[in-house]
Amino acid sequence: MFKAFTSMIKSVEVKALKILECCGLVKTYGRTKAVDGLSFSVEKGEVLGFLGPNGAGKTTTIKMILGLTRPSGGKVLIDRNTKTGYSPETPYFHPFLTGHEVMRFYSRLQKLDRQTAGRQIAELLELVGLSGAAGIRVRNYSKGMLQRLAFAQALLGDPELLVLDEPTSGLDAVGRIEMLGLIGRLKREGKTIIMNSHILGDVEKVADRILIIVNGKPAGMADRSDLAGAGLEEMFVKTVGGAGHACADT
Amino acid sequence: MLALIHNTFRERIRGKTFHVVAFIGMAIMLLVTTGDSNLMINGRKVSGFEQMVPVALSITGFVSGLLAVMVSLRTIPDEFERKTTHLVLVRGIKPWQYMFSLTVGNMLASLFCMLSFYVSLVVFCVAYGRPGLILPTFLCIIVMSINSLFLSAAVSVVSIRAPVYVAGVAGILVYAAGILHGVLDTLADTAQGVGAAAARILLFLIPDLSAVQQQASNILTGAPVDPGPVLATLLLLYLVLSLTFVLFRKEV
Numbered sequence: 001m002f003k004a005f006t007s008m009i010k011s012v013e014v015k016a017l018k019i020l021e022c023c024g025l026v027k028t029y030g031r032t033k034a035v036d037g038l039s040f041s042v043e044k045g046e047v048l049g050f051l052g053p054n055g056a057g058k059t060t061t062i063k064m065i066l067g068l069t070r071p072s073g074g075k076v077l078i079d080r081n082t083k084t085g086y087s088p089e090t091p092y093f094h095p096f097l098t099g100h101e102v103m104r105f106y107s108r109l110q111k112l113d114r115q116t117a118g119r120q121i122a123e124l125l126e127l128v129g130l131s132g133a134a135g136i137r138v139r140n141y142s143k144g145m146l147q148r149l150a151f152a153q154a155l156l157g158d159p160e161l162l163v164l165d166e167p168t169s170g171l172d173a174v175g176r177i178e179m180l181g182l183i184g185r186l187k188r189e190g191k192t193i194i195m196n197s198h199i200l201g202d203v204e205k206v207a208d209r210i211l212i213i214v215n216g217k218p219a220g221m222a223d224r225s226d227l228a229g230a231g232l233e234e235m236f237v238k239t240v241g242g243a244g245h246a247c248a249d250t
Numbered sequence: 251m252l253a254l255i256h257n258t259f260r261e262r263i264r265g266k267t268f269h270v271v272a273f274i275g276m277a278i279m280l281l282v283t284t285g286d287s288n289l290m291i292n293g294r295k296v297s298g299f300e301q302m303v304p305v306a307l308s309i310t311g312f313v314s315g316l317l318a319v320m321v322s323l324r325t326i327p328d329e330f331e332r333k334t335t336h337l338v339l340v341r342g343i344k345p346w347q348y349m350f351s352l353t354v355g356n357m358l359a360s361l362f363c364m365l366s367f368y369v370s371l372v373v374f375c376v377a378y379g380r381p382g383l384i385l386p387t388f389l390c391i392i393v394m395s396i397n398s399l400f401l402s403a404a405v406s407v408v409s410i411r412a413p414v415y416v417a418g419v420a421g422i423l424v425y426a427a428g429i430l431h432g433v434l435d436t437l438a439d440t441a442q443g444v445g446a447a448a449a450r451i452l453l454f455l456i457p458d459l460s461a462v463q464q465q466a467s468n469i470l471t472g473a474p475v476d477p478g479p480v481l482a483t484l485l486l487l488y489l490v491l492s493l494t495f496v497l498f499r500k501e502v
Binding site: 063090093094097105110153 | 252332
């Protein structure tokens with residue numbers, strides 16, 4: 001019934017409201033523990049923000065959720081039928097393809113029929129403002145354009161769960177505002193989103209709940225009501241310890 | 251899987267290196283085989299169609315082998331390096347499907363390269379007044395392409411786990427050992443003990459590429475064709491391809 005992302009996953013029923021559950025996730029590289037006993041769940045329709053200093057284990061956690069790396073311990077529970085979209089931190093595409101060909105390629109991997117794929121590709125490229133650049137090879141794209149294309153391909157097939165790793169990275173001020181607007185729009189449409197970022201302001205704007213990770217361990221969890229009094233920055237500094245972490249709101 | 255194979259093939263064919271090497275190869279072959287040749291082997295001038303066939307096929311075999319190695323060298327390491335693997339694997343593609351597709355894509359690019367050499371061989375046949383050999387030339391190229399397919403698959407499989415330069419060296423060594431199979435066979439007969447056993451195992455795992463080339467040559471010259479070396483190479487190709495089902499990198 002459930003998709004086994006790791007050999008350690010047991011077929012435990014995820015509660016109806018939860019789309020994803022991580023229990024005691026551990027990931028070690030040699031003697032280094034990148035993630036150390038991380039447990040959290042994501043409910044349908046919410047935006048969960050992952051926050052933490054560089055090297056906190058955010059991307060490793062995302063890779064475990066997506067099944068790209070095998071946890072050294074713990075388990076990830078996700079319904080087999082959940083369609084997942086992923087936008088990576090550093091977008092990487094085949095450089096010889098055009099933007100349109102990249103979208104076509106991934107739509108074929110997802111086995112979308114030609115008509116649906118054609119419609120979705122046109123809509124998504126329009127949505128991220130790349131319609132005019134669809135015929136240009138991605139090797140000539142700027143970092144911001146690659147980020148937008150990464151976002152567009154993540155939305156192919158209308159996924160229920162979106163995993164966004166640093167979605168505003170490489171975008172200029174306008175692009176960043178537009179991207180956050182898009183995430184907000186998807187949230188209103190009922191999408192579940194996990195957003196990994198080191199930019200406090202971005203997470204604060206769109207997240208319903210925020211999980212702070214430090215040294216691979218959960219250092220705090222806050223929802224909107226917790227942030228009503230004190231700002232996220234204040235809370236983050238208290239949790240992480242402030243100095244020495246490159247997490248200022250830029 | 252078809253999308254992955256098509257994408258790999260497209261990437262290889264769009265590469266500049268591919269076109270440059272293929273063009274140089276075809277040009278050399280045409281110059282040597284259709285010009286006023288002064289080619290000498292063992293002090294005797296080589297001329298006439300029957301004598302030139304092995305020369306033409308040797309050049310074709312060498313350049314296509316080189317191209318097969320070059321075409322297949324970077325495909326899989328590049329996927330891991332630029333992390334295009336992530337966006338493929340999150341879409342439910344299994345590692346074996348991924349590696350198999352990339353390898354088949356490489357093989358098809360090598361086959362395409364062989365077919366482009368067909369044009370050169372046709373020119374060669376016409377230049378020697380043998381236009382009736384255009385169809386046998388096609389069969390000859392198909393047989394020759396088995397060597398390229400094997401080299402391409404072997405390099406692809408090695409590159410799943412090994413760095414690019416290791417895969418490249420392995421490809422060249424396999425090609426050299428395959429072409430010198432007969433010589434190595436004789437040398438293995440003279441060896442003794444563990445060395446002899448190791449040499450025998452190695453020779454068993456590396457197909458006799460020169461024998462396959464000889465059968466292709468026989469198609470053109472009308473000599474009897476022995477299917478043994480061709481079938482043995484196809485069997486080894488199957489074994490190498492099946493390794494894509496089990497090999498993958500630990501971290502993607």
